[in-house]
Amino acid sequence: MFKKILIANRGEIAVRVARTARRMGVATVAVYSDADANAPHVRACDDTVYIGPSAAAESYLRAEKIIDACKKTGAEAVHPGYGFLSENASFAEALDKAGIVFIGPSAETIRAMGSKSAAKDLMEAANVPTTPGYQGEDQAVATFKKEAMRIGYPVLLKATAGGGGKGMRMVAREEDLEDALTSAQREAKSAFGDDRFLIEKYVTRARHVEVQIFGDGKGDVVHMFERDCSVQRRHQKVIEEAPAPNLPANTRAALLKAGVDAGKAVNYRGAGTVEFLYDAENDAVYFMEMNTRLQVEHPVSEMITGLDFVEWQLRIASGKGLPLLQDQIGENGHAFEARLYAENPNQNFAPSIGTLTTLRLPSETARIDSGVEEGQAITPFYDPMIAKIITYGSTREEALGAMRAALSETRVAGLETNAAFLYALAAEPDFITGEVSTKFIEEHDGALFAQAPAGPKQWAVAALWKQPPVAHHKDPWNSLTGFRLNRPRHEVMWVEHEGHAAILRLSKDGEAFKATLEPDASAAARREGREPQAPIQFSFSGVNNGVDMRLAVEGEDAVAFAAPHNDKLRVWIGAGHWDIAFPDPLAGISTHHSSEGSLVAPMPGVVTLLSAKPGDAIEAGKPLLVMEAMKMEHAIKAPFDGVIKAYKFQPGDQVKDGDLLVEFEESA
Numbered sequence: 001m002f003k004k005i006l007i008a009n010r011g012e013i014a015v016r017v018a019r020t021a022r023r024m025g026v027a028t029v030a031v032y033s034d035a036d037a038n039a040p041h042v043r044a045c046d047d048t049v050y051i052g053p054s055a056a057a058e059s060y061l062r063a064e065k066i067i068d069a070c071k072k073t074g075a076e077a078v079h080p081g082y083g084f085l086s087e088n089a090s091f092a093e094a095l096d097k098a099g100i101v102f103i104g105p106s107a108e109t110i111r112a113m114g115s116k117s118a119a120k121d122l123m124e125a126a127n128v129p130t131t132p133g134y135q136g137e138d139q140a141v142a143t144f145k146k147e148a149m150r151i152g153y154p155v156l157l158k159a160t161a162g163g164g165g166k167g168m169r170m171v172a173r174e175e176d177l178e179d180a181l182t183s184a185q186r187e188a189k190s191a192f193g194d195d196r197f198l199i200e201k202y203v204t205r206a207r208h209v210e211v212q213i214f215g216d217g218k219g220d221v222v223h224m225f226e227r228d229c230s231v232q233r234r235h236q237k238v239i240e241e242a243p244a245p246n247l248p249a250n251t252r253a254a255l256l257k258a259g260v261d262a263g264k265a266v267n268y269r270g271a272g273t274v275e276f277l278y279d280a281e282n283d284a285v286y287f288m289e290m291n292t293r294l295q296v297e298h299p300v301s302e303m304i305t306g307l308d309f310v311e312w313q314l315r316i317a318s319g320k321g322l323p324l325l326q327d328q329i330g331e332n333g334h335a336f337e338a339r340l341y342a343e344n345p346n347q348n349f350a351p352s353i354g355t356l357t358t359l360r361l362p363s364e365t366a367r368i369d370s371g372v373e374e375g376q377a378i379t380p381f382y383d384p385m386i387a388k389i390i391t392y393g394s395t396r397e398e399a400l401g402a403m404r405a406a407l408s409e410t411r412v413a414g415l416e417t418n419a420a421f422l423y424a425l426a427a428e429p430d431f432i433t434g435e436v437s438t439k440f441i442e443e444h445d446g447a448l449f450a451q452a453p454a455g456p457k458q459w460a461v462a463a464l465w466k467q468p469p470v471a472h473h474k475d476p477w478n479s480l481t482g483f484r485l486n487r488p489r490h491e492v493m494w495v496e497h498e499g500h501a502a503i504l505r506l507s508k509d510g511e512a513f514k515a516t517l518e519p520d521a522s523a524a525a526r527r528e529g530r531e532p533q534a535p536i537q538f539s540f541s542g543v544n545n546g547v548d549m550r551l552a553v554e555g556e557d558a559v560a561f562a563a564p565h566n567d568k569l570r571v572w573i574g575a576g577h578w579d580i581a582f583p584d585p586l587a588g589i590s591t592h593h594s595s596e597g598s599l600v601a602p603m604p605g606v607v608t609l610l611s612a613k614p615g616d617a618i619e620a621g622k623p624l625l626v627m628e629a630m631k632m633e634h635a636i637k638a639p640f641d642g643v644i645k646a647y648k649f650q651p652g653d654q655v656k657d658g659d660l661l662v663e664f665e666e667s668a
Contacts, residue, residue, distance in 0.1 A: 009081030011371030014041035020310040033059035077101035126265035133200030154202040159188035165235030211259025217269030240297035245434030303335035342384040357414035366406040423575035605629030
C-alpha cells in the first residue's frame with residue numbers, strides 16, 4: 001500500500017478521499033489555489049502545496065504543478081477525484097513517466113472513453129447496445145442537418161470530449177440546429193478545448209441509469225449494481241438513488257451485463273461508471289458514455305453495498321487486485337443523494353456566489369459529504385456545490401422519508417440554494433412512486449417551483465426576531481421600544497416580502513402578541529391594477545433564543561429558525577424559507593425586479609457573444625447577449641419589447657456581478 005498520496009482536487013471529494021486514506025494509514029497531500037488557502041480540504045490533509053491563482057486553468061488544471069508537488073512531498077500516487085484532470089490521458093501519461101501512480105485507469109482507456117464518438121465505436125464492436133446516431137469526422141453543419149433528418153427529430157448534440165452536461169443541446173426542429181450547434185461548440189471549446197460533436201436520437205421519455213464498475217486492469221471486472229440519475233437540470237444530475245426504481249428484472253440483468261462487458265472491452269482498471277439511457281416505453285437500454293473516474297454520486301452505491309470505493313481505488317492502484325469477486329458483493333436497502341448547490345432554481349438554476357453566513361446541515365440524520373464550512377465564500381471559479389446529502393433506509397420509502405427529513409433541517413443563508421427545490425422534488429407524488437425521467441423537472445415545474453407567500457407564522461417569526469432574546473425579557477433597559485407606563489406595549493414595524501411592503505402593528509399584554517398586518521397601500525395597489533388587500537389580524541406567542549424559535553400562532557405550534565440573509569431576515573419553517581426585509585419607512589418602499597431578463601450581470605463572467613447591435617428592436621424574451629460564468633453559458637434576455645441603445649461590453653470582456661451590460665429602451 002502507498003505511504004503517501006497527493007489529492008489533485010479540492011472541495012468535498014478531496015475531503016472524502018483524505019478521510020479514507022487516513023483510516024487506511026496513508027498520508028495525504030493537499031494542493032490549493034489562492035481561493036482555497038483556508039478551505040477545509042487543506043486542513044484535512046497531512047501536507048499542503050500551493051499551486052497558483054484561483055482560476056482553475058492556472059492551478060488545478062496545471063499538470064506540471066501537480067507533478068512538481070508530488071516530487072516535493074514524496075507522494076507516490078495521485079488521486080484525481082472528479083473533474084479537473086481526472087479524465088486527462090496526457091496527465092496520466094505524464095505521471096507514469098515521472099514514476100508516479102495514477103489512481104485510475106490507463107491513459108489508453110481514458111483516451112478511448114474520453115471521445116464519445118470513439119467510445120461508441122468501441123461499444124458497438126463489443127455488442128454493447130448504443131443509441132442511433134452519427135459520430136463521424138465530418139463536422140460540417142450540412143452533415144449534421146443531413147444526419148439529423150436521417151435519425152429523426154428530436155436529436156441531441158453532444159460534445160465528444162464533454163461531460164457534466166456541458167456542450168449538450170436538445171434540438172427539436174431543423175431550423176434550430178445550426179444556432180444550437182454553434183452555441184454548443186463555443187461552450188465545449190471553452191470547457192474542454194475541443195469543439196467536435198456527435199449527434200444522437202433524443203429519447204423523449206428516457207431514464208438515465210448507470211452501472212458502477214471496478215476492474216483490475218487484467219481482465220477482471222465486477223459491478224456494484226446500478227443507480228438512477230434521471231432527474232436533471234441543464235443535463236446535470238440533481239438527485240440520485242440506488243438501486244434504480246421500477247426496473248424490470250430482465251432489463252436490470254441485461255444492464256449490469258452491459259456495464260461489465262463495457263469495462264472488459266477496454267481492460268478497465270479502478271473505478272468507473274458506464275452510463276445508459278433507458279427507454280421505458282420500448283424496454284430498451286442504450287450506451288451513452290463511460291466516465292473513467294469516481295462519480296459524484298458514488299455514495300449511494302457505497303451505502304447499499306457497505307463498501308468504501310476510495311479504499312477499493314487505492315488497493316487496486318497499489319497492485320492488490322479486486323478486493324472481492326462478483327458473488328461476494330451484495331446489496332441491501334436503498335439510498336438517495338441530493339446535491340445541495342449554491343444556485344437559484346427560480347432563475348434557471350443560475351449559480352449563486354457569496355459567503356455562507358449560515359450553514360447548518362443535518363449531520364446527525366444523514367451522511368454529509370462537504371468541502372465547505374460556515375463563513376466560507378462560494379466563488380465563481382469552481383463548481384457551486386455546497387454538500388451532498390445522503391440518506392439510507394431498508395426500503396426506498398424509508399430512505400426517501402429520511403431525505404425529506406434531512407432537507408427540512410438544512411439551513412443556508414448568505415446566498416441562494418436549491419434546498420427547498422430538492423425538498424419539493426422529494427415530496428412530489430410521481431417521484432415518490434419512482435415515475436422519473438430526464439424530463440421530470442420540466443414536466444413538474446408547477447409543483448417544484450411553487451413558493452407560498454409569507455403568512456402569519458412568518459410575520460410572527462419576523463416580529464419575534466425583532467424582540468430581545470428570552471434571557472433579556474425581564475430587563476426593561478433591553479426592551480424600551482414602544483414602552484408605555486401602565487399600558488400594553490405597542491410597536492409598529494415596516495416589513496416586506498417579495499417586493500410587497502406592509503405595516504405590522506403589534507400590541508403585547510403579558511406573553512401574548514396581537515398583530516395586525518396592513519398589506520399594500522391602496523395607492524400602490526391601484527398603480528399595479530390590484531384590489532387593496534384587507535388587513536390580516538392574528539395572535540401569537542413565542543420564545544426567541546437567538547436563532548431557534550418556538551411559537552404558537554392562533555393556537556397552532558410551530559418551530560422556526562431565523563438568520564440574517566444579506567440585508568434581509570431568512571425565516572425557515574420546515575423545508576420552506578422566506579426572506580423578510582425591514583425597510584426604512586423614510587426611504588420609501590423598495591422596488592425589486594426579478595433578474596429574469598435583467599440587463600445586469602447575474603455573476604462575474606466573460607461576455608462571449610452580442611446577439612444583436614445598437615438600434616435593433618428586440619422582442620421580450622429574446623437574447624441580447626451571452627456570457628459565460630462558472631463553466632456555463634447564460635443568455636441575458638430582453639425583459640420587454642424594446643430597442644438596444646448601447647452595449648457596455650464587447651465579447652471577451654470580463655464583467656463583475658451587477659455590471660450594467662446593455663442599455664435597453666422599452667418600445668413606445
